[in-house]
Amino acid sequence: MFDWTKSCSYDAQQKRRFHSAARSRLKKLAAELGLPPGSFDIRSNRAGIAVSGEVTLHHTAVYIQVGQFGMASGHGILIRTCKGRKDYTGGANHFVALAMLDDIPALAAAVRAITGIGRDTVHSPDRHAA
Template sequence: MFQWTQSCSYDDRQKCLFHSTARSRLKKLAAELRLAGASYDIRSNKAGIAVSGEITLYHEQFYLQVGQFGLASGHGILIRTCKGRKGFTGGLKHFVELHLLDDIPALAASVRAITGIGRAIEATPMRGDTA
């Protein structure tokens, strides 16, 4: 398992590993959520030498950002709803633990619970159906 809490500060090798591993896990998350390829992109911002930077899965309805910004609490994944991929505003900020990157089904469940992405559509009545 990857050491998500090993600091990237002043450690270019660790930062490169952090970014490449997170990007790989976010691709797996997109597959687990069954996101259409054109509906999202994955971005990486390495930022300065004293920080981890962030890796973002940006979907039309939510974004998920990975970084070492909450190590004291164990958190390092931000999940937030949005409207489109052009801004970083939207719903409430939700934080989950970095180790969920090692359990993609559990991370996908958190994303579904927070955003509604991938929830059962069959619960919505179809036109013409009666209850």
């Protein structure tokens, strides 16, 4: 298992591993949610040397961002609704633990509970207007 709590600050190798692992988990999350290919993208922003940066899954109706921005609280996954892939502000912010990246079915359940999207739901951005 990946150590999500090991700081990426001033550690280029750890940051590379963090981004690689987060991208891989977000791809698995998209599959678990049943998101159609082409309805989302996954991107990385490595940011500066003192921070982890973030890895983002941006779907037409949900925005999920992984970073070490909530380490004091144990949270590091931001989940919110959005209205298309040009919406970068979206609905209300919800946070869950970085460790959920090691349990994709549980993370998918949290995403479904927060946003209403996922397997067996409609993938329309209009359905999730804030």
